[in-house]
Amino acid sequence: MTYTELNTPLRTIMTPGPVEVDPRVLRALSTPVLGQFDPAFTSIMNEVMEMLRKLFKTKNEWAFPVDGTSRSGIEAMLCSIIEPxxxxxxxxxxxxxxxxxxxxxxxxADVYTMECPWGEVFDQQAIIDEIHKVKPKITAMVHGETSTGRMQPLHKIGGYCRKNDVLLVVDAVASVAGTDIRVDEWFIDGLIAGTQKCLSVPSGMAPITYNDRIEKVIASRKKVERGISTAADKAEEIGRGRPMIKSNYLDLSMLQDYWGPRRLNHHTEATSMLYGLREGLRLVLDEGLETRFERHRLHEQALVAGLQAMGLELFGNPECKLPTVTCVKVPERTDAESVRSMMLDEFGIEIASSFGELQGKIWRIGTMGYSCRKENILFTLGALEAVLIRHHVTVAPGKALQAALDTYSTAVKETIKL
Amino acid sequence: MTYTELNTPLRTIMTPGPVEVDPRVLRALSTPVLGQFDPAFTSIMNEVMEMLRKLFKTKNEWAFPVDGTSRSGIEAMLCSIIEPxxxxxxxxxxxxxxxxxxxxxxxxADVYTMECPWGEVFDQQAIIDEIHKVKPKITAMVHGETSTGRMQPLHKIGGYCRKNDVLLVVDAVASVAGTDIRVDEWFIDGLIAGTQKCLSVPSGMAPITYNDRIEKVIASRKKVERGISTAADKAEEIGRGRPMIKSNYLDLSMLQDYWGPRRLNHHTEATSMLYGLREGLRLVLDEGLETRFERHRLHEQALVAGLQAMGLELFGNPECKLPTVTCVKVPERTDAESVRSMMLDEFGIEIASSFGELQGKIWRIGTMGYSCRKENILFTLGALEAVLIRHHVTVAPGKALQAALDTYSTAVKETIKL
Incomplete structure (x- = not known):
């Protein structure tokens, strides 16, 4: 049996990731590879670090991608600082x-949790009170929760953690590059991003950053791999006497020696993905962070206006809505999956379901990165209206696109006024 | 500050990985992405599994890539089966x-090691004797050791392990797709490959396979992630009462549920890398495994003939030479790194150093995948001769290319005779 060449349909991807990739990033992926220690390649590694610092608004020395999907970055950060x-x-x-x-x-870890209803976020003071009570070494939390489309304010929590010697680790996979994140100003010690959401780079890398407070913990557990460690390395390790980081692949002390000036061989950097990440970052910085966030906000507003004009109800507290994900309640007696399938099969548009208790209850529509553009919003609204009518849902026909177009023309008028 | 577009030099990469990528694979990387649960994408996932089974010569149900570089696959395999x-x-x-x-x-793990000098491999019986003595749950070993360019025969060890209920886990990163590997026939229970070597796909994925013996161990520790697990899942987990797999990202019980029919969300599959892997596998299967191994062998022979004709000495026992890596002794009083730099700076050719005790003592030249072709061998030999002369090393000038050309023309004559 022989296999045909790769032949994929072209989709309009309106999920909260993976989203459509900018054609310029796709093109960068097809650049011939370089060896991992080729100076031409290590200079690209350094450039990516510099670009990530700008994206994260940080002066941290350490900002680099972990070679794995977003959760590999989360796990690298946590496993490198958590001791049993x-x-x-x-x-x-x-x-x-x-x-x-x-x-x-x-x-x-000895884990303490606190929960609030899905669709809400916490009052920052409630978390601060809990930190005061528990006195943890680490507070780990999500910034943009893609499953519920909510965004947690962080700066007060960060300030309290810094004053009280607690490490704040933040999962910003769904928010980075789509909405403002200020690592230094918000006192975030460790932050994890993803590539396949607002950065519009394919899935497969997890850009992270961490400061000297986290570096200190990592340094105290630092290890150089057997087979390449020197006598001096071994002597230092024995001197530390701290529990080894469990993972080798996700050991930040090793990743740091690979990304840092010592350039110690660890893994073989994922060359083509790094090319894609560099191009994605270049496009983000070229667009300008504030302009990019504004663009995300505009298309979100047009989408929301359209959905509401159609007569659909949004899920969750609007005050803490994540601007890059919009959650829509599935109308009663409507088969959520049948609607999603028809969107895909007839229109080639993908929207998302959710998880756990929200599965079948809401749809999630992303406004992220390259997917977040006018024609996609308009196409999605038009298609959803048609599919819902086909599913015998009562909608206000024709209103959605008018409302979205109104949002866009109002925005144009405001820009002209400025 | 603005960044320029990606602009990389074109290299001749003759290291043992990462190696040059077939232009068709590079092109596949730039295919627009699909959502991870799009049926068009999951069918590509299934195809990749089928192709991997053929590459590994196995009937195992489980054959899929881990989203990380080669060592992520090694760690996934080991951490999923090792209990403290x-x-x-x-x-x-x-x-x-x-x-x-x-x-x-x-x-x-309670680890037992045995060592042989670098440049040698073990007599299979010596390992069998040690297994008999130690009675381990797992024997973990390398097939093609890229650091020394040696290849360890495995089939007798595999047979003994199978009879004695020991799991055999094999790191075949440097050998898969360049030389024969027979997972089922050699009784290998778990095997790990890489993409950036003989498969000629960029670094960033680790194709693995494992059989029902390993699956049984994993199943006994299986976990479904919080936030998506059902009541039935939770009840089953409590019933098992075995130590949890330490890593979430590398937990094969979860990866299996993502690659298997349940399609449980875990990570977001690295779309573009999977496109690249599919194309790389397609090209391997299209060339034919035996033809491909023969090609690797031919270019290795031409390279070796050239190096020896030049007057260089090879490192290591020739009887267990890995056909995809050739180790050359650095001539006395020669600065190994200076030679490597001049190869890169003047000719754009990259050859490798080695690690630990062999650093500065040998060069390693890969004959892997797309890099393994006539013009690369000839260019490398010619360049190395010139660079060595420039470093005042006594070589037999003009001999290397003649010897390599002789190897190729003899091979052509033999093919015609057949």
């Missing part, structure tokens, strides 16, 4: 809070 | 044996 028995507080407001809990538990 | 206190035997004949040891130790 460490207290970790995880405030949970959706599925990915549960993921943080689970990772912490696997690495032997 | 498990006895693991690791025969070491180079750097990557040490890596296996280190990973096993991090996950709490």
């Amino acid at each position: 028995g460490d207290k970790v507080l995880v405030p949970i407001f959706g599925r990915f809070g549960h993921l943080l809990t689970e990772i912490c538990e696997r690495y032997g | 206190g498990d006895k693991v035997l690791v025969p070491i004949f180079g750097r990557f044996g040490h890596l296996l040891t280190e990973i096993c130790e991090r996950y709490g």
Whole structure:
């Protein structure tokens, strides 16, 4: 049996990731590879670090991608700082809070959780009070919770953690590059992003950053791999006497020696993905962070206006809505999956379901990165209206696109006024 | 500051990986992405599994890539089957044996090692005797040791392990797709490959396979992630009462549920890398495994003939030479790194150094995948001769290319005779 060449349909991807990739990023992926220690390649590694610092608004020395999907970055950060028995507080407001809990538990942490209803976020003071009570070594939490479409304010929590010597680790996979994140100003010690969401780079890398407070913990557990470690390395390791980081692949002390000036061989950097990440970052910085966030906000507003004009109800507290994900309640007596399938089969548009208790109850529509553009919003609204009519849902026909177009023309008028 | 578009030099990459990528694979990488649960995408996932089974010569149900570089696959395999206190035997004949040891130790195994001099491999009976003595749960070892360019025969060890209920886990990163590997016939229970070597796909994925013996161990520790697990899942987990797999990202019980019919969300599959892997596998199967191995052997012979004609000495026992890596002794009083730099700077050719005790003592030249072709061999030999003369090394000038050309023309004559 022989296989045909790769032949894929072209979709309009309106999920909260993976989203459509900018054609310029796709093109960068097809650049011939370089060896991992070729100076031409290590200079690209350094450039990517520099670009990530700008994206994260940080002066941290360490900002680089982990070679794996987003959760590999989350796990690298947590497993490198958690020692068995460490207290970790995880405030949970959706599925990915549960993921943080689970990772912490696997690495032997003494995990404390607090939960709020899905569709809400926490009052920052409530978390601060809990930190005061629990006195954890680490507070780990999600910034943009993609499963519920909510965004947790962080700066007060960060300020309190910094003053009280608690490490704040933040999963910003669904928010980075789509809405503002200020690592230094918000006192975030460790932050994890993803590539396949607002960065519009294919899935497969997890850009992270961490400061000297986290570096200190990592340094105290630092290890150089057997087979390449020197006598001096070995002597230092014995001197430390701290529990080894459980994972080799996700050991930040090793990743740091690979990304840092020592350039110690660890893995073989994922060359083509790094090319894609560099191009994605270049496009983000070229667009300008504030302009990019504004663009995300505009298309979100047009989408929301359209959905509401159609007569659909949004899920969750609007005050803490994540601008890159819009959650829509599935109308009563409507088969959520049948609607999603018809969107895909007839229109080639993908929208998402959700997880756990929200599965079948809401649809999630992303406004992320390259997918987040006018024609996609308009196409999605028009298609959804048609599919819902086909599913005998009462909608206000023709209103959605008018409302979205109104949003766009109002925005144009405001820009002209400025 | 603005960044320029990606602009990389074109190299001749003759290291043992990452190696040059077939232009058709590079092109596949730039295919627009699909959503991870799009039926058009899951059917590509299934195809990749089928192709991997053919590459590995196995009937195993489970054959899929881990989303990370090669060592992520090694760690996924080991951490999913090692429970604290498990006895693991690791025969070491180079750097990557040490890596296996280190990973096993991090996950709490009771590790037994045996070593042979670098440049040699073990007599299979010696390993069998050690297994008989230690009675480990797992024997973990390297097939093609890229650091020393040696290849360990495995079939007798596999047969003994199968009869004695020992799991045999094999790191075949440097050998898969370049030389014959027979997972089922050699009784290998779990095998790990890489993409950036003989498969000629960029680094970033680790194709693995494992059989029902390993699946049974994994199933006994199976977990469904919080936030998406059902009541039935939770009840089953409690019933098992076995130690949790430490890593979430590398937990094969979860990866299996994502690659299997249940399609449970875990990570977001690295779309573009999977496109590249599919194309790489398609090209391998299209060339034909035996033809491909023969091609690797031919270019290795031409390279070796050229190096020896030049007057250089090869490192290591020729009887167990890995056909995809050729190790050359650095001539006395020659600065190994200066030679490598001049190869790169003047000719754009990259050859490799080695690790640990062999650093500065040998060069390693890969004959892998797309890099393994006539013009690359000839260019490398010609360049190396010139660079060595420039470094005042006594070589037999003009001989290397003649010897390589002779190898090729003899091969052509033999093919015509057949």
